[in-house]
Amino acid sequence: MPELPEVETVRRTLAPWVVGEEFRSVTVLFEGCLEGICGKDLEARLEGRRVDALFRLGKYLGFSLDDGSRLVVHLRMTGRLIATESRDPQINAYTRLVFHFASGKALRFDDLRKFGRVMWFQDQTSLRARIRVGVDPLGPGFTPERLAAWVAGRRRPIKSFLLEQTHVAGLGNIYADEALHRAKIGPWRQAGSLSAGEIEALHRAVVSVLEEGVAHKGTTLRDYVDGDGRAGEFQTRLRTYGREGQPCLECGQAIERIVLSGRSSFYCPRCQR
DNA sequence: AATGGCCTGGTG
């Protein structure tokens, strides 16, 4: 499931390939993947525009275009953006949309579950009005002090807090569990109950697990691939996620699973308190 | 803050 490391990997693989390209047309196979704009209008907005840069906002991937507008894609759970070519974009049963470029390149958006979304914004301001995400945990805005201020007084489980995108943007179910294990904090703990030391440890764990995720080009459990269609490698390094009943790699205790905020949470009952 | 809906393939 694309979380920060996966979206960042897609951004890095697609950027050198797509920056400088000029949109020619858009083929919409599933109108439902568009949010706030219809296929006809999207094509009109994109035609002739060049891609200046690719950026990431939490789990959103954005294209900065040469007129100041922004094309934004959210892969949700099973979405894929694949670099291909207009002559043979290799459309399949899950292809929802294809962007065609003047050079003959094409960018295919596939999504088995139809949860992914494609949006267009006139400018950065309208984008930020719609995409409300907090600071990037790999950027300078994420500090132990700010983390402490955000969790202060919060009674919900720290795992649920980490899944909110409004303060720290980019963690999903997998990396949140992995970060909590590294920080030795139980996912059920009330966010506001963390000590200064635990907040420091959690901050460090979030940064390190995301950096490692990026270094290993993301986690592929099932659907995720990068812009070149390649799977990630971080799944081999997961310490808790999906490992219920298997021994903790730190202490050997069996990993357990509980449900928080309606989502599975995997943790080590000995290491995490 | 908690819940339901959006989706479909895979599993028990």
Place this chain on the structure above:
DNA sequence: CACCAGGCCATT
């Protein structure tokens, strides 16, 4: 055939 996976938004 029922149920689960899950990011995000709307609703309660």
